[in-house]
Each structure stands twice: as C-alpha cells, then as structure tokens.
Amino acid sequence: MKKTMLSLILSLALVLSMSTIAFADVTQDSDPKTGTTTISTSITPTYTVTIPADTTIAFNATSTSIGNITLSSAQLDPGYAVKVSASAGALENAADASKTIPYALNSDGSAFTSAQFTAKGEYAALTVDITEDDWNNAYAGSYSDTITFTVEYISVSD
Numbered sequence: 125m126k127k128t129m130l131s132l133i134l135s136l137a138l139v140l141s142m143s144t145i146a147f148a149d150v151t152q153d154s155d156p157k158t159g160t161t162t163i164s165t166s167i168t169p170t171y172t173v174t175i176p177a178d179t180t181i182a183f184n185a186t187s188t189s190i191g192n193i194t195l196s197s198a199q200l201d202p203g204y205a206v207k208v209s210a211s212a213g214a215l216e217n218a219a220d221a222s223k224t225i226p227y228a229l230n231s232d233g234s235a236f237t238s239a240q241f242t243a244k245g246e247y248a249a250l251t252v253d254i255t256e257d258d259w260n261n262a263y264a265g266s267y268s269d270t271i272t273f274t275v276e277y278i279s280v281s282d
Contacts, residue, residue, distance in 0.1 A: 171198040195241035203281035209238035215267035228253045
C-alpha cells in the first residue's frame with residue numbers, strides 16, 4: 125500500500141511538473157482590459173556559397189570563363205558579409221612540374237583576390253586569362269592547377 129501510494133504521488137508530481145502555462149498580466153486600471161505577451165526567436169547566420177566546377181582551358185584561349193562564385197542562399201546578421209578569396213598559381217606540366225603556364229584569375233577585367241557578398245544571388249564572374257606569349261612559350265603536355273577558395277563570415281560595420 126505504501127509503494128502504491130508513493131508511486132501515485134510521484135506520478136501526479138511528474139504530470140503536474142510537465143504542464144507549464146504562460147500567463148500575461150492583465151491590468152484592471154484600463155478599459156478594455158489589456159495584457160501583453162512577448163514572443164521572440166533567434167536565427168543563426170547561415171549561407172551557401174557556390175564555386176566554379178572543374179574547367180578545361182582550350183589551347184591558345186586567352187580568356188576562358190570558369191563560372192561564378194555565387195552566394196546561393198543567405199541569412200546574415202546586419203553589418204556582416206560573406207567574403208570569398210582565392211589563391212591561384214600557375215598551370216603545371218604533368219610530366220615536369222618546373223614547366224608552367226602562368227595565368228591570371230580575373231573578375232570584370234581585373235585581378236580577382238576576393239569579393240564580399242551581403243545578399244542571396246550576388247556573384248562574381250571569373251575568368252582565367254593566359255597571354256599569347258605564355259601559350260607560345262609553353263611546352264607540350266597536360267597542365268593543371270588547383271584554385272583554392274576561402275570563405276569567411278566577416279563584420280563590415282565600422
């Protein structure tokens with residue numbers, strides 16, 4: 125009997141502790157009677173950056189589009205941006221890494237080092253530019269390089 129009574133009391137305490145009701149204060153000093161309730165939420169900053177896929181550069185092409193860096197989706201804090209930077213080197217010959225073809229990574233006709241985006245859909249169009257002289261001085265063979273993109277969430281407010 126004591127065990128049954130104890131388990132009944134503990135069960136009742138458990139049920140009562142789970143039901144929490146929020147009440148708003150209603151004042152009696154006004155007509156009509158009013159009350160207020162505060163609601164809130166929090167959104168963690170999130171973003172998706174799309175970078176160009178692997179691209180083949182045609183022989184003797186002096187400028188080749190390799191695609192866009194795009195802020196595909198974004199929920200950013202006010203005063204913040206997504207910064208994308210890139211580091212590129214030179215195309216290396218697969219048979220002899222000392223044989224290279226220099227190139228420039230450009231966006232809108234000037235050297236690309238970084239871009240800042242604050243809204244979904246913003247983008248930077250990229251090209252790989254190789255001079256005619258560099259093509260003429262290149263050895264035969266297969267060449268490749270890897271462009272490394274770095275994405276940062278930064279404050280842009282002063």
